[in-house]
Amino acid sequence: MSVAAITTLVPVVRWQPDARGRLERAALELYAERGFDATTVAGIAERAGLTERTFFRHFADKREVLFGGSPVLQERLVAGLAAAPPSAGPLAAVGAALATIPETLPEERRAGAAQRQAVIDATPELRERELAKFAALTAAMAQGLRERGVGEPTASLAAEAGAAVFRVAFGRWIGGDARDLGTLLAASLAELRGVAADG
Amino acid sequence: MSVAAITTLVPVVRWQPDARGRLERAALELYAERGFDATTVAGIAERAGLTERTFFRHFADKREVLFGGSPVLQERLVAGLAAAPPSAGPLAAVGAALATIPETLPEERRAGAAQRQAVIDATPELRERELAKFAALTAAMAQGLRERGVGEPTASLAAEAGAAVFRVAFGRWIGGDARDLGTLLAASLAELRGVAADG
Numbered sequence: 397m398s399v400a401a402i403t404t405l406v407p408v409v410r411w412q413p414d415a416r417g418r419l420e421r422a423a424l425e426l427y428a429e430r431g432f433d434a435t436t437v438a439g440i441a442e443r444a445g446l447t448e449r450t451f452f453r454h455f456a457d458k459r460e461v462l463f464g465g466s467p468v469l470q471e472r473l474v475a476g477l478a479a480a481p482p483s484a485g486p487l488a489a490v491g492a493a494l495a496t497i498p499e500t501l502p503e504e505r506r507a508g509a510a511q512r513q514a515v516i517d518a519t520p521e522l523r524e525r526e527l528a529k530f531a532a533l534t535a536a537m538a539q540g541l542r543e544r545g546v547g548e549p550t551a552s553l554a555a556e557a558g559a560a561v562f563r564v565a566f567g568r569w570i571g572g573d574a575r576d577l578g579t580l581l582a583a584s585l586a587e588l589r590g591v592a593a594d595g
Numbered sequence: 596m597s598v599a600a601i602t603t604l605v606p607v608v609r610w611q612p613d614a615r616g617r618l619e620r621a622a623l624e625l626y627a628e629r630g631f632d633a634t635t636v637a638g639i640a641e642r643a644g645l646t647e648r649t650f651f652r653h654f655a656d657k658r659e660v661l662f663g664g665s666p667v668l669q670e671r672l673v674a675g676l677a678a679a680p681p682s683a684g685p686l687a688a689v690g691a692a693l694a695t696i697p698e699t700l701p702e703e704r705r706a707g708a709a710q711r712q713a714v715i716d717a718t719p720e721l722r723e724r725e726l727a728k729f730a731a732l733t734a735a736m737a738q739g740l741r742e743r744g745v746g747e748p749t750a751s752l753a754a755e756a757g758a759a760v761f762r763v764a765f766g767r768w769i770g771g772d773a774r775d776l777g778t779l780l781a782a783s784l785a786e787l788r789g790v791a792a793d794g
Contacts (some may be wrong), residue, residue, distance in 0.1 A: 437725075485793030520727075527726035549763045553787045556759030563755065564748045588752045592791030594684030 397474050401557040405488040416454045416464065417462040418444040422506070432458075432522060462512060465500060466529045470536050472496045477540035486546045490537065490558035491585050497562065499568075506577075510570040534559040561585045615653045615663065617643040620662040623707070626714040631657075631721060658724045661711060665728045666697060669735050671695045678737035685745045689736065689757035690784050696761065697777045700768075705776075709769035733758040760784045 413428050422443035426435040441448045455461045465512040476493030501509060519545060537556035546554065564587075565580040573580060622644035625634040636657050640647045654660045675692030683691060700708060715721040737754035745753065763786075764779040772779060 414694075420614075423764045452755075464755055485773065485790075487790050487793050523730075524723040524727055527730055528723055529724055549767065549783060549786055552763050553759060553783065554790050556762065557756065557787065557790060558776050560752060560755030560759065567751075568748065579727055584748060584752065589791045590750055591686050591756060593755050594686050 415446055415450055419451055419454060420461055420464055424512055427512060432515060432519040459522060463473060463525060463529055469500045470533050474536055474540045481587065486550055486554035486581060487557060489544060490554050492583045494558060494562060495578060497581060500576055503576055506569060513537050513570050515593055555589060612648055614645055618650055618653060619660055619663055627710060631714060631718040658721060662724060662728055663686055668699045668734050671706060673697060673735055673739045685740055685749055685753035686756060688743060689753050693757055693761060693780045694777060700776055705768060712769050729758060735782055758788060760787050
């Protein structure tokens with residue numbers, strides 16, 4: 397096959413500086429301005445100064461553009477579980493994994509996270525997608541615990557407890573609690589332990 | 596307005612012995628046989644020996660027919676929270692509420708519950724609906740705890756912990772654990788307390 401023939405088989409991917417981030421920001425703006433249902437992929441691409449084709453190189457659909465961070469978050473949580481000291485109990489290992497979350501969600505992302513959550517909360521379709529992402533995250537943590545040798549049902553219970561702590565701490569963070577996310581995660585975990593010790 | 600005129604305004608609802616239960620069983624059979632996507636409301640009504648109109652008097656759509664028990668379950672959980680002794684801590688009150696679940700899901704419903712879960716697990720659309728129902732149940736329990744005077748974030752954490760216990764115990768029950776659901780709920784709650792005390 398000639399070089400020219402091979403070239404026609406390879407899609408030309410033009411490099412767009414931070415195309416992914418521009419699409420995410422454009423989508424968030426439009427969902428907040430017009431609502432999710434009234435926003436199209438074409439509109440998002442236009443706002444970002446990119447093409448629809450570029451959009452679909454990065455995201456499967458207009459829901460996914462809001463959940464681009466999920467795989468990274470999940471990967472880091474699972475890595476955090478694996479990196480916890482072997483002596484750590486299941487919930488302590490989950491706590492170590494949760495402590496990695498602020499790397500993905502640093503303080504400067506708080507306002508954007510709150511804006512994103514408002515869009516999700518306003519749209520049943522997005523709430524469903526969020527619940528599915530959360531269930532996948534919880535399942536991945538349970539799997540990570542089983543890989544540490546934790547049996548069932550302990551692995552599932554510890555993973556679910558961790559997911560609850562994450563949800564509560566994240567809600568406080570985007571709700572305007574002055575503490576940073578790492579502090580809120582640690583505080584919520586301690587509170588969960590207190591709740592479970594109520595006799 | 597004459598009696599005749601009024602009569603024309605009132606839909607004639609023919610009484611069908613256990614129409615709701617027959618529709619639920621017919622739907623479950625067809626989802627298991629043909630899959631959810633290939634099953635129509637017309638098909639469910641036909642299998643149940645009823646009309647489509649009767650189906651829509653009982654259920655909003657073909658997803659809802661699998662979740663007909665949710666409002667009763669939620670109502671009983673909230674009533675169980677309210678009925679727990681005032682001295683009970685948040686998680687103990689949640690435990691008292693969970694102990695009412697076997698009234699809704701007695702032993703004779705185990706096989707049907709397992710069959711229903713297999714259908715849900717096979718269909719992303721149904722898994723999403725299930726997650727939404729569960730999130731609503733958890734929110735209702737948190738609200739019930741706040742009505743007992745429990746503050747936040749304790750109410751949310753205790754409700755989430757209770758939801759985790761329910762999910763795990765239910766999974767063991769339909770997974771064939773020999774113990775009854777009440778025993779599994781109590782055991783899973785004790786295990787969650789153990790997980791949270793791991794230091």
